[in-house]
Amino acid sequence: MNANPSFLDQAEAGELLPGAYLWDPSIAPSGPLNMTVDLSSQRTFVYRGGRLIGISTISSGKPGHETPTGTFTVLQKERIHHSNLYDDAPMPYMERLAWSGLALHAGHVRGYPASHGCIHLPMGFAAALFREPTRGMQVVIEGHAPSREEIMMASRQNAPANSQCCQADDQAAGGAGYSNVNYESGQPRNDERNTVQEQGQDEPAPSQEDPAQALPPPPD
Numbered sequence: 201m202n203a204n205p206s207f208l209d210q211a212e213a214g215e216l217l218p219g220a221y222l223w224d225p226s227i228a229p230s231g232p233l234n235m236t237v238d239l240s241s242q243r244t245f246v247y248r249g250g251r252l253i254g255i256s257t258i259s260s261g262k263p264g265h266e267t268p269t270g271t272f273t274v275l276q277k278e279r280i281h282h283s284n285l286y287d288d289a290p291m292p293y294m295e296r297l298a299w300s301g302l303a304l305h306a307g308h309v310r311g312y313p314a315s316h317g318c319i320h321l322p323m324g325f326a327a328a329l330f331r332e333p334t335r336g337m338q339v340v341i342e343g344h345a346p347s348r349e350e351i352m353m354a355s356r357q358n359a360p361a362n363s364q365c366c367q368a369d370d371q372a373a374g375g376a377g378y379s380n381v382n383y384e385s386g387q388p389r390n391d392e393r394n395t396v397q398e399q400g401q402d403e404p405a406p407s408q409e410d411p412a413q414a415l416p417p418p419p420d
Contacts, residue, residue: 208252213243218311221256221325225332228253233337237319239267240343242311244319246329256325259309260345261317267341268317272297274304274337279330291318293326297339304329304339312348 208222216222231249238244239260246254261267276296291305306327307320314320319341321329 208255210245210252210255213241213245213255216243216255216257218257218259219309219322221254221322223254223256223325223328225253225328227251233332233334235337235339237267237339237341238343239269239313239341239345242313242345244321254325254329256321257309257311259307259312259314259320261315262313263347265316266345267313267315267319268298268302269341269343272302272339272341274334274339275299277330277335292323293321293330295330295334312352313345314348 208224208227212222225248228248228251231251233246233248235247236245237258237260242258242260244254244256244258245252246256274295274297276294278294278296280290280292291303291307294303294305296303301317303318304321304326305318306323307315307318309320309322
C-alpha cells in the first residue's frame, strides 16, 4: 500500500479483483490524456500529463472475437449507445476507437476475455473516464489476451491465504462519495486501502430511462 493516497502505482493493478478500479484525477488536474490497455493482464492504465491517474480491470474480446492491438484514437462518444451488431445490446459510456466496431464501454468485467471485441470497463470507471475530455485521446492496445483457464489459475496462485470478503463500499444503489477501491462485483477484499480517500466509485443507480441500469451478459 502506498502511504500517499494521491499516488498510484502500476504494481497495484495486480491486486485488483475483477470489476475493481482505482481513479484519482486530482493527481494530475491538467495535461493531455492517454490510455494503455494491456490484454495480457486484462488491465488498463490512464495517464494525464504522463502521470498515472487511473487503473482498472477490463474484459477484452474472447476467442474468435479478439480485441485488436495497435494505436487508436477516441473518435466518438455517446453516453447512451446500443450495439449495431449484437441485438441492440446496451453499451453505456461508449467511446469509439474504430468505425469497425471497436470501443471502450461499460460492461461485465469478468477477469478474463469475454466480450465480442470491445473493451469492457467497470461502470464507475467508464463513467469517470467519459466525463474527461477524451475525444482525440490516444489509446494503445498491446499484449496477448490469456485464456480464461490461465486467468483462473493465476488468480488461485495469487489469492491471499487469509482473504476475507466484506460488504462492498459501493452498494447497488451507489453513493455520493468516493472510495479508494471500487469492486463492481460487490465483494471487495478486507483491505486497509478501503479507508483511503477518493479514487473511484460507481454513480448512483440509473433511472429506468437509462439503458445502463441493467447490463445483460455479452454480446457487446
